[in-house]
Amino acid sequence: MGQISLFDHSDYLETLAKHKDPLEKLDKVIDWSLFRPILDRRLKRDRKSNAGRPPYDVLLMLKLIILQSLYGLSDAQTEFQILDRYTFKRFLGIKAESDIPDEKTIWLFKERLSNEGVKRIFRKFSSEMDKAGFSAKKGSIVDATFVDAPKQRNSHDENEQIKNGCIPEDWSDAKLRQKDTDARWTKKNNETHFGYKNNVCVDAKRKLIRCYTVTPASVHDSQAFPEMAGTFKKNSNKSVYGDSAYRSNEHEKLLVDAELKSKIHEKGNRSGKLSDKQLKRNSIKSSTRVRVEHVFGRMKQFKSDTIRCIGIARASMRIGLANLVYNMDRIASMGGQRPKAA
Numbered sequence: 001m002g003q004i005s006l007f008d009h010s011d012y013l014e015t016l017a018k019h020k021d022p023l024e025k026l027d028k029v030i031d032w033s034l035f036r037p038i039l040d041r042r043l044k045r046d047r048k049s050n051a052g053r054p055p056y057d058v059l060l061m062l063k064l065i066i067l068q069s070l071y072g073l074s075d076a077q078t079e080f081q082i083l084d085r086y087t088f089k090r091f092l093g094i095k096a097e098s099d100i101p102d103e104k105t106i107w108l109f110k111e112r113l114s115n116e117g118v119k120r121i122f123r124k125f126s127s128e129m130d131k132a133g134f135s136a137k138k139g140s141i142v143d144a145t146f147v148d149a150p151k152q153r154n155s156h157d158e159n160e161q162i163k164n165g166c167i168p169e170d171w172s173d174a175k176l177r178q179k180d181t182d183a184r185w186t187k188k189n190n191e192t193h194f195g196y197k198n199n200v201c202v203d204a205k206r207k208l209i210r211c212y213t214v215t216p217a218s219v220h221d222s223q224a225f226p227e228m229a230g231t232f233k234k235n236s237n238k239s240v241y242g243d244s245a246y247r248s249n250e251h252e253k254l255l256v257d258a259e260l261k262s263k264i265h266e267k268g269n270r271s272g273k274l275s276d277k278q279l280k281r282n283s284i285k286s287s288t289r290v291r292v293e294h295v296f297g298r299m300k301q302f303k304s305d306t307i308r309c310i311g312i313a314r315a316s317m318r319i320g321l322a323n324l325v326y327n328m329d330r331i332a333s334m335g336g337q338r339p340k341a342a
Contacts, residue, residue, distance in 0.1 A: 022332070023067070023091040029332045032059050034128060035121050042117045043109075056101050061109045062121075063092055064101065069318075069325045072303025075103035115317040122212075122324045129208060129331065136203035136210055139239035139263065140232045142246060143202070143292040144221045145299075147214075147319055148306045149183045149195035159185075182312035184218035193217050196312065198304075198319045199224035201231045202292045204241065208330055209295065209323045210234070214316040221245045225254075232260050239263045241289040244282075263288070299326050 039058035067088060068078045082088045082100050094100060101109075129135075158168045162181050171179065183195045197219060200212045211231040213224045225246055232240050238260045244267035255262045265282045268274045274282070299305070304322035307315055 021087050021090075022329075023087055026328060026332045027091055029335075030328055031128075032063060034124060035059065035062055038117065038120050038124060039113075042114075042120070043112050056105065056109075060092055060094075061101065061106075062113075064106065065110060065113075065321060066325055066328065067091060068106070069304070069321045070302055070329065074308060075106045078106055079103045110314075110317065113317070115313055115320060118317050118320040118324065122320055122327075125324060125327060126210065129327070132331075134206055134208060134331065134334075136205070136208070136231075136235040137237060138203065138205035138235075139237040139241055139288065140210070140235045141202045141204055141289055141292045142200070142221075142225060142228060142240065142242040143289075143296075144197045144199040144224065145296045145305065146186075146188075146193040146217055147196045147198050147304070147315070148193055149180055149315060150308065150310065151194050152180055152183070154179075178310070180310040182216060182315070184216040186217045195307070196315050196319065197221070197224075198323070199228070200292070200295070200323065201228045202295055203235055204237070204239075204288050204291055206330070206334070207291055207295055208327050212320065212323050214312065214319050216312070222248060222251065225251055229254055229258060233258060241285055243289065265289070295326065298329070299323075302326070302329075 036059055039062060043058055064078065064082070067073075067082075068075075071081070073081060079100060079102055082092065082094065083097060089095075089100075154162070161168050163184075167176065167181065185192065185194050187193070195217050197215045197217050198212060199215060199221065201210045202208065203210055211228050213227050215224060221243075222245055225242075232238070232255075240255055240260050240262060242264045244265040247264045247267050251264070252262055263285050265285055266274060266278045296305075299322060302322060302325065304319070304326075307318045309315055309318055
């Protein structure tokens with residue numbers, strides 16, 4: 001085989017451009033330097049000596065885990081795919097194979113960044129979205145989706161002890177490190193899930209995630225509602241949409257006290273079914289509420305409905321990162337332009 005010439009490489013880049021590399025678009029829209037102060041404060045460590053390889057740039061590592069979340073890759077797959085794919089190297093600004101972080105370095109970066117670091121980056125990006133003209137409008141939508149974790153093969157007695165907050169006495173430290181004692185089993189619509197829930201508040205106009213909270217899968221959706229209530233007030237429209245799982249006297253009072261308007265689905269009870277008028281009102285609300293399903297559908301394309309880690313701290317970090325990546329992808333899909341006034 002002959003050497004690749006400069007002209008061959010130019011033709012290669014032109015071909016890539018025709019296929020509209022989504023990473024190139026994302027890279028142009030996001031100002032990565034916004035996150036450096038957060039990363040430097042979170043990750044800075046004094047070096048004891050100048051010997052050995054200097055640490056990788058924090059922005060390179062952030063872009064790397066964004067890339068990893070966007071394509072649903074493991075640490076090992078991430079290292080290989082960067083080595084194998086030109087578009088990944090171009091996105092990261094990597095010139096030589098020797099500059100590619102290995103899987104251990106990727107894992108360690110995420111451990112040091114932690115859930116708190118991802119939360120701060122998410123909040124910073126949300127603030128920048130508002131400044132760029134992507135403020136929340138046309139009401140807030142609340143919903144939750146399951147995020148499955150590696151299944152645990154425990155005995156019935158072991159599961160009962162875990163539910164009661166105890167660790168089985170015969171579990172060694174080595175075994176405990178492989179067990180997720182925070183994730184929970186639950187069943188919905190004849191589907192069984194083990195893991196966590198990604199509870200989100202999405203604005204109805206732009207379908208951007210405005211806040212989120214992570215809970216074990218067994219926690220009812222409604223439990224996350226009060227925590228997200230502060231975000232509802234930041235929307236220019238005070239309507240709050242949700243399915244009937246969020247309907248309760250307590251939540252209705254919370255919305256009234258906050259001068260918000262409930263558009264949460266009404267639900268029947270033992271004393272009677274919903275009337276035709278109630279069903280019609282629910283149907284009208286559904287035309288807006290359903291927009292949150294578009295968000296979860298897009299996130300599933302990133303394989304964000306499953307995680308490979310153990311424990312709620314790591315799960316919250318991975319899920320928070322997926323929410324951040326969704327918002328970045330959504331902004332890029334809208335062109336990253338200041339929108340026209342509604």
